[in-house]
Amino acid sequence: MFAKCSSMVMTGLQAIPVxxxxxxxRGQPSLIMIGLPNKTVDEAKERISSALQNCGIRIRSIRTVVNLAPAEVRKTGSALELAIAVGLLKMYGEIDWDTTQTMFFGELSLDGSLKSVKGLFPMVLAAQELGVKRVFFPQGNAKEISMIEDLALYPINHLRELLFFKNQSPKPLINSLSSKPQEPKIDVLSQMVGQEQAKRAIQIAAAGRHNILLIGSPGAGKSMLAKAMRSILPPLTKTESVEVTKLYSLKGLAQTGLIKERPFREPHHSTSTVGLLGGGHLLQPGEISLxxxxxxxxxxxxxxxxxxxEALRQPLEDGRIVITRAIGSVEYPARFMLIAAANPCPCGYQYHEAKVCKCTPREIANYQKRLSGPILDRIDLQLKIQSIDPQRFIEPKPKINQTALANQAASVAQIVQLERQQKANAFLSYKELQKFAQIKLVSWQFLSQAAKKFLLSSRGYLKVLRVARTIADLEQSEEVDKKHVIEALAYRIN
Structure with a gap:
C-alpha cells in the first residue's frame, strides 16, 4: 500500500518542494517519520493520528513509514501535516481522487480542524511557478493568498472536507474577500511647528531612499519627523509588494493580504543583535529584513x-543579510532606509536655545563616540535639530497639506528614478552615477575641492552625489547643478 502527495517547506525565502x-x-503497528524532520514535524504524527480518529477514520494496525523527500533538506514547520494526513487517507483508500499537480498545506488540530501556517504566500507562488494546478490550505490563510491568479485555491476549515470530495472531482471554493479600505494619511508635517530644514531633509530622504540621522534635544521633534515618513514615502511597486509580503508571510504577519504600504519598523533600543539581524534556531528574518x-x-x-x-554596517551597504549557523545558512533581503535619532549629549540639551547643558566636554565627547565613524559614514544626511521657540506655537497653522505635497513630490521623483535607472538614487553605484546622474563638470569639480577640505571618504563623496541627484529630481532638473551639490554637502558636514 503506497501513496504519494506534495507540499513544500521554507529554507529562508526559498520554497523547496517536498x-x-x-x-x-506488515509489522509492529507504528508511524515512522523519516527524511530529516525537526521536532515540530516529528511531533505531527500524534496530531495527525488524533485528527484522523476524530474524523471517523480507523487507524490501521500496520507499520507505516512516511518519507519526506528530498532527504537531505531539513523539514521544519507545521505546513506538512495536511499533506501527510492526505497521504495516509490515500493509503487507507479513503481518498481516491487524483492528487497530482496538487499541493496541500496546513497544520492539524487534534479534532481535525486546520490552523493557519507561516510562509504560505511564498510557497504558493513557488507552486504556481512549478506548474501546480490547485492548492488546498487553511481558511485562516485565505486572505493572505487571495490575490494569486491562474491557480485553483481551495481554502478548507476541516480535514473532513477533503473526505466529501470522495469519488468526485473537487470544485473550487469561492471565497469573497473584501479589501480593507486604505486609511487616510495624517498631515504630520503641518502639525509640526518650525523645523523647515528638517522637513526638507526628510522629504529628500524619502524621495531618494537615503539614510538620515537626526540629532537634537528631547522634544525637538525627532520622533515626529521620523514617523512622518510613513505618510511621505510613495507606495510599494508590485514587485516590492511581493517581496515584502513574502517576508511577512514567513513571520506569520501577512494575514491581511498583499502589503502595499512601505514597512515602518521601530524596535526598542534593548533589541539584541539576533532580533535586529535575524537568526535563532529557525533562522528567521530580523527587523532589518522586516x-x-x-x-x-x-x-x-x-x-x-x-x-x-556595528552589525548594521554590511546590510546598509549590501541590502541583504546572510545568516550562517551550525544548522545551515540563509539569505534575506534587507534593503531598508535607516532613520536614526539621538540626543547630542547625556543630558540632551547641548543644542537647546534656553536650557543649559550640564555635561562636561569630556562627557559629550565620550557620548558622541558611541556613534562610530564607519556607521556615520554610511548615513547620507546628518542633521542637527534645534529646539523650537515657544512663541512660534501661536503662529497660524499652514492651510496647505504639507505631507500630501511631500508625498506627491516623492512619488514623482520615484517614478523618474525608476524610469531612468530602475532603482532609487540611494542605491546607485559609481558607474551608474556616471551613466545616469547627468552631473555637470562644475559640480564634479566643486565636490572634489570640498572633499579635500572636509576630508570626505570615497563613500561620503558618492553619497553626496546621490543626494544631489535626488535634490535635482525634486526640482525636476535633468542635470545636477552646483547648487544641488552645495545643499547635499550641507547635510553631510552639518
Missing part, C-alpha cells in the same frame, strides 16, 4: 549596544 511518500507494511523596502527607525540610537550598531 514529496510525501506513505507506505504501509523593514525591507521600507523604514527602520532606531530611536535613541546611542543607547543601542555597540555590537548591534
Amino acid at each position: 514529496e510525501v511518500e506513505v507506505d504501509g507494511t 523593514a525591507h523596502q521600507g523604514v527602520l527607525f532606531l530611536d535613541e540610537f546611542t543607547e543601542y549596544q555597540s555590537s548591534v550598531q
Whole structure:
C-alpha cells in the first residue's frame, strides 16, 4: 500500500518542494517519520493520528513509514501535516481522487480542524511557478493568498472536507474577500511647528531612499519627523509588494493580504543583535529584513549596544543579510532606509536655545563616540535639530497639506528614478552615477575641492552625489547643478 502527495517547506525565502511518500507494511503497528524532520514535524504524527480518529477514520494496525523527500533538506514547520494526513487517507483508500499537480498545506488540530501556517504566500507562488494546478490550505490563510491568479485555491476549515470530495472531482471554493479600505494619511508635517530644514531633509530622504540621522534635544521633534515618513514615502511597486509580503508571510504577519504600504519598523533600543539581524534556531528574518523596502527607525540610537550598531554596517551597504549557523545558512533581503535619532549629549540639551547643558566636554565627547565613524559614514544626511521657540506655537497653522505635497513630490521623483535607472538614487553605484546622474563638470569639480577640505571618504563623496541627484529630481532638473551639490554637502558636514 503506497501513496504519494506534495507540499513544500521554507529554507529562508526559498520554497523547496517536498514529496510525501506513505507506505504501509506488515509489522509492529507504528508511524515512522523519516527524511530529516525537526521536532515540530516529528511531533505531527500524534496530531495527525488524533485528527484522523476524530474524523471517523480507523487507524490501521500496520507499520507505516512516511518519507519526506528530498532527504537531505531539513523539514521544519507545521505546513506538512495536511499533506501527510492526505497521504495516509490515500493509503487507507479513503481518498481516491487524483492528487497530482496538487499541493496541500496546513497544520492539524487534534479534532481535525486546520490552523493557519507561516510562509504560505511564498510557497504558493513557488507552486504556481512549478506548474501546480490547485492548492488546498487553511481558511485562516485565505486572505493572505487571495490575490494569486491562474491557480485553483481551495481554502478548507476541516480535514473532513477533503473526505466529501470522495469519488468526485473537487470544485473550487469561492471565497469573497473584501479589501480593507486604505486609511487616510495624517498631515504630520503641518502639525509640526518650525523645523523647515528638517522637513526638507526628510522629504529628500524619502524621495531618494537615503539614510538620515537626526540629532537634537528631547522634544525637538525627532520622533515626529521620523514617523512622518510613513505618510511621505510613495507606495510599494508590485514587485516590492511581493517581496515584502513574502517576508511577512514567513513571520506569520501577512494575514491581511498583499502589503502595499512601505514597512515602518521601530524596535526598542534593548533589541539584541539576533532580533535586529535575524537568526535563532529557525533562522528567521530580523527587523532589518522586516523593514525591507521600507523604514527602520532606531530611536535613541546611542543607547543601542555597540555590537548591534556595528552589525548594521554590511546590510546598509549590501541590502541583504546572510545568516550562517551550525544548522545551515540563509539569505534575506534587507534593503531598508535607516532613520536614526539621538540626543547630542547625556543630558540632551547641548543644542537647546534656553536650557543649559550640564555635561562636561569630556562627557559629550565620550557620548558622541558611541556613534562610530564607519556607521556615520554610511548615513547620507546628518542633521542637527534645534529646539523650537515657544512663541512660534501661536503662529497660524499652514492651510496647505504639507505631507500630501511631500508625498506627491516623492512619488514623482520615484517614478523618474525608476524610469531612468530602475532603482532609487540611494542605491546607485559609481558607474551608474556616471551613466545616469547627468552631473555637470562644475559640480564634479566643486565636490572634489570640498572633499579635500572636509576630508570626505570615497563613500561620503558618492553619497553626496546621490543626494544631489535626488535634490535635482525634486526640482525636476535633468542635470545636477552646483547648487544641488552645495545643499547635499550641507547635510553631510552639518
